[in-house]
Each structure stands twice: as C-alpha cells, then as structure tokens.
Amino acid sequence: MSRPPSARKQRADATLNRARIVSVARTLFAEHGSAVPLTEIARAAGVGVGTVYRHFPTHADLIEAAAEQRFAEIEEFARTECLRAEPGEGLARYLLHVGEVLAADRGLSAAIETARQSAGSEPRGESRGRLEDVIGELVERDLAAGTLRDDCTVADVYMIVGALSATIGSGSGDWRRLVRIVLHGLRPDAARRRSDE
Amino acid sequence: MSRPPSARKQRADATLNRARIVSVARTLFAEHGSAVPLTEIARAAGVGVGTVYRHFPTHADLIEAAAEQRFAEIEEFARTECLRAEPGEGLARYLLHVGEVLAADRGLSAAIETARQSAGSEPRGESRGRLEDVIGELVERDLAAGTLRDDCTVADVYMIVGALSATIGSGSGDWRRLVRIVLHGLRPDAARRRSDE
DNA sequence: ACCTGAACACCGTTCAAGT
DNA sequence: ACCTGAACACCGTTCAAGT
Numbered sequence: 001m002s003r004p005p006s007a008r009k010q011r012a013d014a015t016l017n018r019a020r021i022v023s024v025a026r027t028l029f030a031e032h033g034s035a036v037p038l039t040e041i042a043r044a045a046g047v048g049v050g051t052v053y054r055h056f057p058t059h060a061d062l063i064e065a066a067a068e069q070r071f072a073e074i075e076e077f078a079r080t081e082c083l084r085a086e087p088g089e090g091l092a093r094y095l096l097h098v099g100e101v102l103a104a105d106r107g108l109s110a111a112i113e114t115a116r117q118s119a120g121s122e123p124r125g126e127s128r129g130r131l132e133d134v135i136g137e138l139v140e141r142d143l144a145a146g147t148l149r150d151d152c153t154v155a156d157v158y159m160i161v162g163a164l165s166a167t168i169g170s171g172s173g174d175w176r177r178l179v180r181i182v183l184h185g186l187r188p189d190a191a192r193r194r195s196d197e
Numbered sequence: 198m199s200r201p202p203s204a205r206k207q208r209a210d211a212t213l214n215r216a217r218i219v220s221v222a223r224t225l226f227a228e229h230g231s232a233v234p235l236t237e238i239a240r241a242a243g244v245g246v247g248t249v250y251r252h253f254p255t256h257a258d259l260i261e262a263a264a265e266q267r268f269a270e271i272e273e274f275a276r277t278e279c280l281r282a283e284p285g286e287g288l289a290r291y292l293l294h295v296g297e298v299l300a301a302d303r304g305l306s307a308a309i310e311t312a313r314q315s316a317g318s319e320p321r322g323e324s325r326g327r328l329e330d331v332i333g334e335l336v337e338r339d340l341a342a343g344t345l346r347d348d349c350t351v352a353d354v355y356m357i358v359g360a361l362s363a364t365i366g367s368g369s370g371d372w373r374r375l376v377r378i379v380l381h382g383l384r385p386d387a388a389r390r391r392s393d394e
Numbered sequence: 395a396c397c398t399g400a401a402c403a404c405c406g407t408t409c410a411a412g413t
Numbered sequence: 414a415c416c417t418g419a420a421c422a423c424c425g426t427t428c429a430a431g432t
C-alpha cells in the first residue's frame with residue numbers, strides 16, 4: 001500500500017524483512033527513544049545490518065517509517081474526534097491528544113524533529129500530507145467558531161507541536177499547562193476584535 | 198572566583214588549562230552546537246584529552262561551564278533592563294532577549310536542556326541560582342502590574358524558555374511569534390478575574 | 395536481487411607512563 | 414599534582430562475498 005509503482009517487483013523476503021525491521025524499530029524507539037543502536041534493531045529483527053541500510057539509507061528514513069503508523073492514528077483521531085467536536089474545541093482536543101501520544105512514545109519526538117529539518121523540501125511520508133490537510137480544516141473550523149485569532153495558521157500548530165514535543169521529551173514541566181497557556185494565547189483578543197487593518 | 202575553598206591549592210598550569218578549555222568550548226559550542234568532538238576541543242586548547250576529562254568529568258559539566266558566562270550576562274540584562282522596564286513589561290522583554298541570545302549561540306540550548314535533566318538535584322552553576330531569583334522578582338512585578346494571570350510561576354517561565362530553546366534550535370518557525378502567543382496566553386483572563394477555585 | 399557480517403572509520407573514555 | 418596520548422570500547426557505515 002505504501003510502495004511506489006516503480007518499485008513493485010520486490011522479492012518476498014525483502015518485503016518481509018522491511019516489515020520486520022519497521023515493527024522492531026517501532027517497539028524499540030517507543031521504549032528507549034530513537035537513539036537505539038542500529039545493530040540492536042538488526043539483531044532483534046533477525047537480519048544483518050546491511051539489510052537495514054538497504055531499506056533505510058539514512059537514520060531519518062527509519063525513524064520516519066516507524067512513525068508513519070502513529071501519524072495515521074493521529075490523523076484518524078483528528079478526523080473522528082476533533083472535526084466533530086463542539087465547534088471551537090477542535091484544536092484543544094487535538095493538542096491534548098498529540099501530547100498524550102508523545103508522552104507514551106519516546107521515539108515520536110525524534111520523528112517530529114527530523115520532519116522539521118526537511119520541512120518543505122521532501123515529499124515525506126504520505127500520512128504526513130493528509131494530516132496537514134486535516135489540521136488545516138481544524139484551524140478553519142475553529143476560526144469560524146471564533147475561538148481562534150484570525151491570523152492563526154497551520155504553521156503555528158506545527159510550531160506549537162514542536163515546542164510541545166520538546167517539553168514532553170525533556171520530561172520536566174507540566175505539558176498540559178503549556179497547552180492551556182498556548183490555547184489561551186491563540187484566542188482572539190476582545191480588544192482588537194474588529195479593527196485589524 | 199568560582200572555585201570552592203576546599204580546592205584552593207591548584208597548580209598554576211591547571212588553572213590556566215581550565216580557562217583555556219572553557220574559552221575554546223565557548224567558541225566551538227556557539228558555532229557548531231554542543232556536539233563538537235571533545236578531541237577537537239582538546240586540540241584547539243592545546244591540551245591532551247585526559248586534561249579535559251580531569252577538569253570536566255562529564256560532558257554536561259563542560260557545557261555548563263561554557264554556558265556560565267551567558268547566564269551571567271542574561272542575569273545582568275534581566276536586572277538592568279527588565280526589572281526597570283515599564284511595569285508589566287518585564288517578562289516580555291526577558292523572553293525576547295533570551296530568544297535573541299539563544300538564536301546567536303547554538304550551544305546554549307544544550308546547556309538549557311541538560312540543566313533540565315538535573316533539575317532540583319544538583320547545585321548547578323552559581324549564575325543559575327541568582328538568575329532564578331531575578332526571574333522570581335520579574336514575575337512578581339508583572340503580577341503586581343496585573344499583566345500576568347495570578348497562577349503564573351517561575352516554573353512556567355522555565356518551561357517556556359525550554360520550549361523556546363527547542364523551537365529556535367530546530368530552526369523552523371517564527372520564534373518571536375511563539376513568544377507573543379505565550380505572553381498573550383499568560384495574561385489574566387477578564388472573564389475569570391475574581392472567582393477562581 | 396537481496397542478504398550477510400567482517401572491516402573500516404570515528405569518537406568517547408580510561409589509564410599507564412611521564413614531568 | 415597534573416599532563417599526555419596511546420589503547421580500548423562502541424557504534425555507524427560500507428562493501429566484498431555469498432545465495
């Protein structure tokens with residue numbers, strides 16, 4: 001489902017190995033963070049190191065692949081829970097949920113950070129693109145409900161998620177409080193409600 | 198000035214070497230981030246690797262020592278510029294200034310992150326303690342001026358600086374905008390002005 | 395076409411020998 | 414008391430040999 005058409009003719013063992021590597025990486029990253037030695041992943045997956053490199057040339061590729069599923073899950077949540085929530089509550093629900101997921105999966109923070117690096121240039125995983133669309137809808141919905149200041153953008157949400165990820169990763173501080181503060185900061189200011197250029 | 202009384206009898210060359218190492222580390226960290234090989238620092242300082250380890254047993258110790266001066270500078274700024282600013286503008290000035298410094302010194306983010314790790318347990322550098330005091334005054338002053346919600350605390354400021362540090366370090370996103378959003382989020386909400394609890 | 399794992403490079407850390 | 418740098422350990426990455 002994920003393979004581009006040009007690379008269709010894969011050998012059966014190759015496909016299986018790839019799946020095994022991703023599966024193992026997902027577990028180990030979630031538990032110990034994304035700094036797990038590649039050798040360990042290879043051993044746990046029952047393949048040689050070279051095989052890991054063949055499928056995932058750079059470290060970031062593997063991290064990305066391991067995170068794909070989480071992003072798909074988050075997208076699903078955003079569609080079913082956030083887009084159908086009380087008008088104006090979508091973003092709040094979204095940020096709190098992302099926080100929960102980040103807190104439960106230490107490897108995901110790394111995926112978010114490496115995604116940052118290649119911002120705009122690479123096509124990235126496919127879940128990512130769809131997720132971006134949903135976030136766009138989310139923002140527009142809350143804008144219409146009047147709970148967001150009118151200059152709020154998808155880029156803001158990405159920046160905030162990055163900040164949130166770092167806060168959770170560092171383990172200190174009450175990240176839920178940060179979410180509350182930021183959400184409050186994104187509300188329209190009663191004072192400048194109608195002027196605005 | 199920084200040495201504890203018990204370790205007074207240091208040999209002249211040891212003191213000099215220590216100073217050289219810190220000086221070199223400061224430059225290299227600022228330029229390339231804190232991931233610079235220790236071998237390179239040793240070479241640039243004109244000492245053997247063993248000497249670096251003798252003075253700074255852990256990597257975090259060196260990062261901390263290199264950052265000390267910056268923290269002192271930030272403290273100075275906080276005292277002269279923020280504590281004497283327009284009432285209610287102290288924290289805003291502080292966060293913007295810290296952002297500038299972080300943007301100009303790539304190594305400082307690492308110092309802030311490692312400071313996080315050992316939060317509460319270790320005595321840390323001396324500038325750190327004094328800085329914490331100033332931030333406390335800053336918060337109280339803005340609270341009195343009515344520009345901060347009454348549950349705002351020094352811990353909030355630390356969490357925010359951490360988030361800011363990560364955002365700047367990742368290089369993507371408009372960190373000044375994040376500061377603006379957060380500051381807005383820390384303003385007292387007109388609606389819940391007196392009830393509370 | 396794909397896999398394996400030994401080989402190489404690099405960096406962190408220690409420690410015996412030197413002053 | 415302190416310094417040096419070779420030695421060891423560990424991990425990332427490549428590539429010749431195998432199926």
